[in-house]
Amino acid sequence: MGVRRHSPIAPWLFGAPALIGLMLFLVLPFVMAVILTFTDQRLVSPRPGAFVGLRNYQRLLSVGALVQTPERSAAGAPVYARVRSITRGNRAYAGYRPLTAFRLGNRRVTVLATDPAFLQALGNTMLFAVLVVPLQCAMALGLALLVNAGLRGQTLFRAIFFSPVVMSMVIVSVVWAFLFNKDLGLFNQALGWISLGAVRPVDWLGNPATAMPAIVIMSAWQGAGFQMLILLAGLQGISQELYDAARLDGASAWQRFVHITLPGLRQTVLFVAVVTTIAALGLFTQVDVMTGGGPRGTTATVMFEAVRHGVREENIAYGATISVVYFALITLVIVVQQAIRRRRGGGVA
Amino acid sequence: MTPAQRRSIPLRLALHALMVVLAAVFLFPFLFMLASSLKTNDAIFADLESGRALLPVGDLTGANYVGAFARGHIGHYLANSVLITVVTVALGLVVNSLAAFALARLEWRGKQAVITLLVILLVVPFEAISVPLMLLVAKLPGIAFGADGVVLTGSWLDTIYVQIIPFVANTFSIFLFYQVFRDIPKDFDEAAYVDGATPWQVYRHIIVPSSGPVFATVTILQALAMWNQYLWPLITVPGEAARPLMVGMEQFFSARKTAWGEVMAYAALITVPVLIAFVFFQRWFVRSVVGSGVKG
Amino acid sequence: MPSLVPQPIRIDCVRRAVVLFGLLLGSCGPPPPRGDRIDLVLWKNQVGLDEAAITNVLIDRFNAGQHRWRVIAQSLPQGGYDQSIVAASLAGRMPCIVAVDSPMVARYAWAGHLRPLDGQVSAALLRRVSPAAVGRYGGHAYAVGQFDAALALYTRASILRRMHTRVPTLDRPWTGAEFQTLLERLKAEGAYRYPLDLATRDDKVSWWTYAFSPMLQSFGGDLIDRRTMTSAEGVLNGAPAQAFGAWFQALFAKGLVARAEPDENAFVKARAAIAYSGDWWEPDFRKAWGSDLLVLPPPDFGHGVVIGGGSWQWAISRTCPHPDGAGAFITFMLQDKQIAAMSDASGNVPVTEHAAALSRDFGPHGQSRVFFELMRRFARQRPATPAFPTIANAFTFAMRDVMDGKDVQDSLDDATDDIDRALADTVGVDDRGRARGAR
Known part of the structure; x- marks a missing residue:
């Protein structure tokens, strides 16, 4: 770098308004949230929160295991005592609930956790991100290619594909909930019609196996227009001469796509993927409006759990603990990812 | 010659057909909203099980729109929302681009730490800090113009500025500006500094003019976010004076039976202007992102 | 359209914004006092x-x-x-x-x-x-x-006639068994895919607690033990509560109630024969069915009719x-x-x-x-405790899990544990119901 040509305080002057704003309205509340995690503060309470040490973290993160041998066998299948009865009756297991169970020989091992709903929500959120990010980016890319093909009316079509982004999520959710309805919804009617009645109606939002995929489809549909726009910009940034040259060399459309379009879009796609991932990890509204976290917790996300405990049950200390732990996990992932990328060279930030 | 003109006619027809089918897939809630906004509550539900739901058919009425204006105070809330969006975006463009300039173009100790901090702050979801932030602004001293002139108040609650000031500085915007500013060749400002220019002059006369498009990008992104703000004003703005559009819609859901016709009319009045603005600005937006660092 | 690209922001633009901003604050002050009032x-x-x-x-x-x-x-x-x-x-x-x-x-x-x-x-x-x-x-x-407000069962006189079922009265409501028999016969008759609408489409905690905790009470359970106000143990997860949970689960398993009706008008559109809802729906139901409409007390599941008050x-x-x-x-x-x-x-x-x-x-x-009669005779308040938000949430999540087939006893145990912890956290065990706020 060259010699410094400005006074040492200049950068601080330029940065001050934004940094003060971020410190006051982002960092400070976050620090407050961290402090809250060590208290038992509630939103409505006659007393200020008292210091409770790591209790919230213990309640959120403790895991254990329970190994059982069969009590007896019925019709060849081993029968075990009810886990809940054991955990609720034994002080050593106070506060623990079953998360999942597996068999080891004739023993049954039950993984216990003090807040299995949080761990389930963590898994659900990861699943959502893993499903929605590729789907939404692929959809967006397809749309971008389509509205960039120079067809008539493409401005109108861009607006149409973009329209779900600006629509009220509540209304979008109402319409989709109807589409997904088991008995009258369009989805099942279409499936039944296409399969000539072979496919039985699916209760999309009511079945633990299909609820999350349904949310994924709806979310990808809702957000793809936004990514389409950014990708469209990337497409237009690729030099037309490259395509012309390739065409002269006799490259097929597919070859042009693979060898020119995709490499040219690499940075844009990366950016879009990062933005989509951040949004996916914060999934809340769709779940809150469409499934309320159900059925049986299969669509509850981390933010849903944080709002449920922190806002609706008014246990703001516990809600803050969920947010802080989640934030720490994501930060860890970013730091690791950045480190790997730095070793490879390049990166978004 | 554009690529499309080289394509065979059957291919173009096929692509067109595909686009129309996809358009239907993307448009149906919008059509549903528009059609329903012209129907009575009964008619909306009666039509729900057929394609009629998407069409303006049957006994149509403008009463929902009248209701949205009369009952929804939509004019007043619209003014609030426009003001909040415009002021936040305008202040945000200045504040965030200045910070990005300091990060991308100036040399100082601690810069790398600030950049890392920004990347990390990028993932803090608003839901995570909304309650502490609410506790904070409830006790921040504010000012009000009352009958006695300017008075100090003990709180930011129930004001327009509580919806603006916390959102001016924005990590995502700084990040976007930073990426663009970083890629502008350094030769220009080096030369300017040699000629005795101040950093302010470099920012004002070199950096800003050569990165106009990213200002457009940030404008759209922040404007959309501000326009759709819901959770925050819901908890900090109890009164009607400073209430924005999105919260205004809540009153149609508050009754035990939702007045769906009015909800749809209200939603249409929120959405359609944004879409029109989009059609109008989309070429500009597309170009702007091309110019910004996003494309790499 | 280069003119649309925002030109570099000029400071006077900001100044204008600041002035605008100041003007705005004017509207936010308290209204001036008028007269001596x-x-x-x-x-x-x-x-x-x-x-x-x-x-x-x-x-x-x-x-x-x-x-x-x-x-x-x-x-x-x-x-x-x-x-x-x-x-x-x-x-x-x-x-x-x-x-x-x-x-x-x-x-x-x-x-x-x-x-x-x-x-x-x-x-x-x-x-x-x-x-x-x-x-x-x-x-x-x-x-x-x-x-x-008051909750009621709504049905049509013509349906009861067709099913040869007596019309219940305030003094002699349906028993749980009578109600169950009617629902199953309606289902078997085939005219209704889901004979009963419980408005489960509305997944709001306020509705679930208001609508279904009275049923739990009618079975003999409750949200918490109202004598001590410090625990839900044995009340929300005792035998009567489990009977209620099993009954509730079976409603969905047997297809007597839809998990989520596509809209709120199942009864108006004759998709359902019976609706369980509040007095605020009566005008719509009256409009649809006129004099055929019957407004009935909810069933007595053994411990009297209960509605939320x-x-x-x-x-x-x-x-x-x-x-x-x-x-x-x-x-x-x-x-x-x-x-x-x-x-x-x-x-x-x-x-x-x-x-x-x-x-x-x-x-x-x-x-x-x-x-008015329903309210006067059957209304019971939800428990008056500071932990109510947790109670309502825990009960609702448990009942939704039950609806979706989760083990009844596990679900109710979960809710009981959540509630007992919240009660301990808020009121404290030795602090039962004594008003701290009454200072």
Whole structure:
């Protein structure tokens, strides 16, 4: 770098308004949230929160295991005592609930956790991100290619594909909930019609196996227009001469796509993927409006759990603990990812 | 010659057909909203099980729109929302681009730490800090113009500025500006500094003019976010004076039976202007992102 | 369109924004005092058109009827109502009079946001009001409602005739077994895919608690043990509660109730034969079925018919500088004439015998009399404890899990543990129900 040509305080002057704003309205509340995690503060309470040490973290993160041998066998299948009865009756297991169970020989091992709903929500959120990010980016890319093909009316079509982004999520959710309805919804009617009645109606939002995929489809549909726009910009940034040259060399459309379009879009796609991932990890509204976290917790996300405990049950200390732990996990992932990328060279930030 | 003109006619027809089918897939809630906004509550539900739901058919009425204006105070809330969006975006463009300039173009100790901090702050979801932030602004001293002139108040609650000031500085915007500013060749400002220019002059006369498009990008992104703000004003703005559009819609859901016709009319009045603005600005937006660092 | 690209921001643009900003603040100050009257700010939740209109009429009547006080009403969005009160309380900007949802009264009283009505609203007056409409905590009345709501079963006379089923009465409601038999016969008949609509489409915690915890009580269980108010153990997860859970689960497993109806009109559109819903749906149902409509008490599952009692109620904030004015307003609103006016205009159930008699619709021969009777005979309040938000959430999540096939006992144990922890966290074991807020 060259010699410094400005006074040492200049950068601080330029940065001050934004940094003060971020410190006051982002960092400070976050620090407050961290402090809250060590208290038992509630939103409505006659007393200020008292210091409770790591209790919230213990309640959120403790895991254990329970190994059982069969009590007896019925019709060849081993029968075990009810886990809940054991955990609720034994002080050593106070506060623990079953998360999942597996068999080891004739023993049954039950993984216990003090807040299995949080761990389930963590898994659900990861699943959502893993499903929605590729789907939404692929959809967006397809749309971008389509509205960039120079067809008539493409401005109108861009607006149409973009329209779900600006629509009220509540209304979008109402319409989709109807589409997904088991008995009258369009989805099942279409499936039944296409399969000539072979496919039985699916209760999309009511079945633990299909609820999350349904949310994924709806979310990808809702957000793809936004990514389409950014990708469209990337497409237009690729030099037309490259395509012309390739065409002269006799490259097929597919070859042009693979060898020119995709490499040219690499940075844009990366950016879009990062933005989509951040949004996916914060999934809340769709779940809150469409499934309320159900059925049986299969669509509850981390933010849903944080709002449920922190806002609706008014246990703001516990809600803050969920947010802080989640934030720490994501930060860890970013730091690791950045480190790997730095070793490879390049990166978004 | 554009690529499309080289394509065979059957291919173009096929692509067109595909686009129309996809358009239907993307448009149906919008059509549903528009059609329903012209129907009575009964008619909306009666039509729900057929394609009629998407069409303006049957006994149509403008009463929902009248209701949205009369009952929804939509004019007043619209003014609030426009003001909040415009002021936040305008202040945000200045504040965030200045910070990005300091990060991308100036040399100082601690810069790398600030950049890392920004990347990390990028993932803090608003839901995570909304309650502490609410506790904070409830006790921040504010000012009000009352009958006695300017008075100090003990709180930011129930004001327009509580919806603006916390959102001016924005990590995502700084990040976007930073990426663009970083890629502008350094030769220009080096030369300017040699000629005795101040950093302010470099920012004002070199950096800003050569990165106009990213200002457009940030404008759209922040404007959309501000326009759709819901959770925050819901908890900090109890009164009607400073209430924005999105919260205004809540009153149609508050009754035990939702007045769906009015909800749809209200939603249409929120959405359609944004879409029109989009059609109008989309070429500009597309170009702007091309110019910004996003494309790499 | 290069002209549309925002040019580099000029400072005068910012200056303009700052000026604009300053102008705006002008509209946010408190309104100037007028005349010699003392202003009392009132907060209420946003409600349906009719109820909002009649409330405003009554407030105008109060303001016109005396010269000391002027009530200024503000409607708040329901979604953020609680947080608004908390924020206002922190900022020392609580209004004088607040509308509070009945199950939340205990919590606000406990937290010290409210002042007891003692001395402001006469005890004799409160005694005339239906017990479920008075919000009590720690031995004091903190809030009182001008109206209540009532849940009922709706069906059509023609359906019962066809099924050869007797029409239940307030004195002799259906038993759980009779109700179950009817549902299964309706299902077997084949005309209804799902004979009963429980409005489970609405996944709001407020509905689930309001609608289904009375059924739990009718089975002999409860949300928490009301004698100690410190635990749900044995009550929410005891044998009666498990029987209730098993019955509830079977409704969905047998296809007697849809997990989520596609819209709220299953009964109006004749997709369902019976609907379980509040009095506020009666006008729509009446419009659809006219004289064929029957409004019936919910079934007695063994421990009597139970419906939820307690709607939105008026309370006085602790920081209100003029509690006597607030008391005067609440006393005014509790006049039989005003209660009757509210009920006739909004369809809400009146809370005094005299008001009901005065009312057009709820009088002895009024078309809505049945709702008054339901409320008078069967309404029971939700437990008055500061832990209510957790109780409502835990119960709702458990029942939704039960609906979706999760083990009944596990689900109820989960809810019990959540509730007991919240009770221990909030009230504390040795702090049962004694009003901390009553200082």
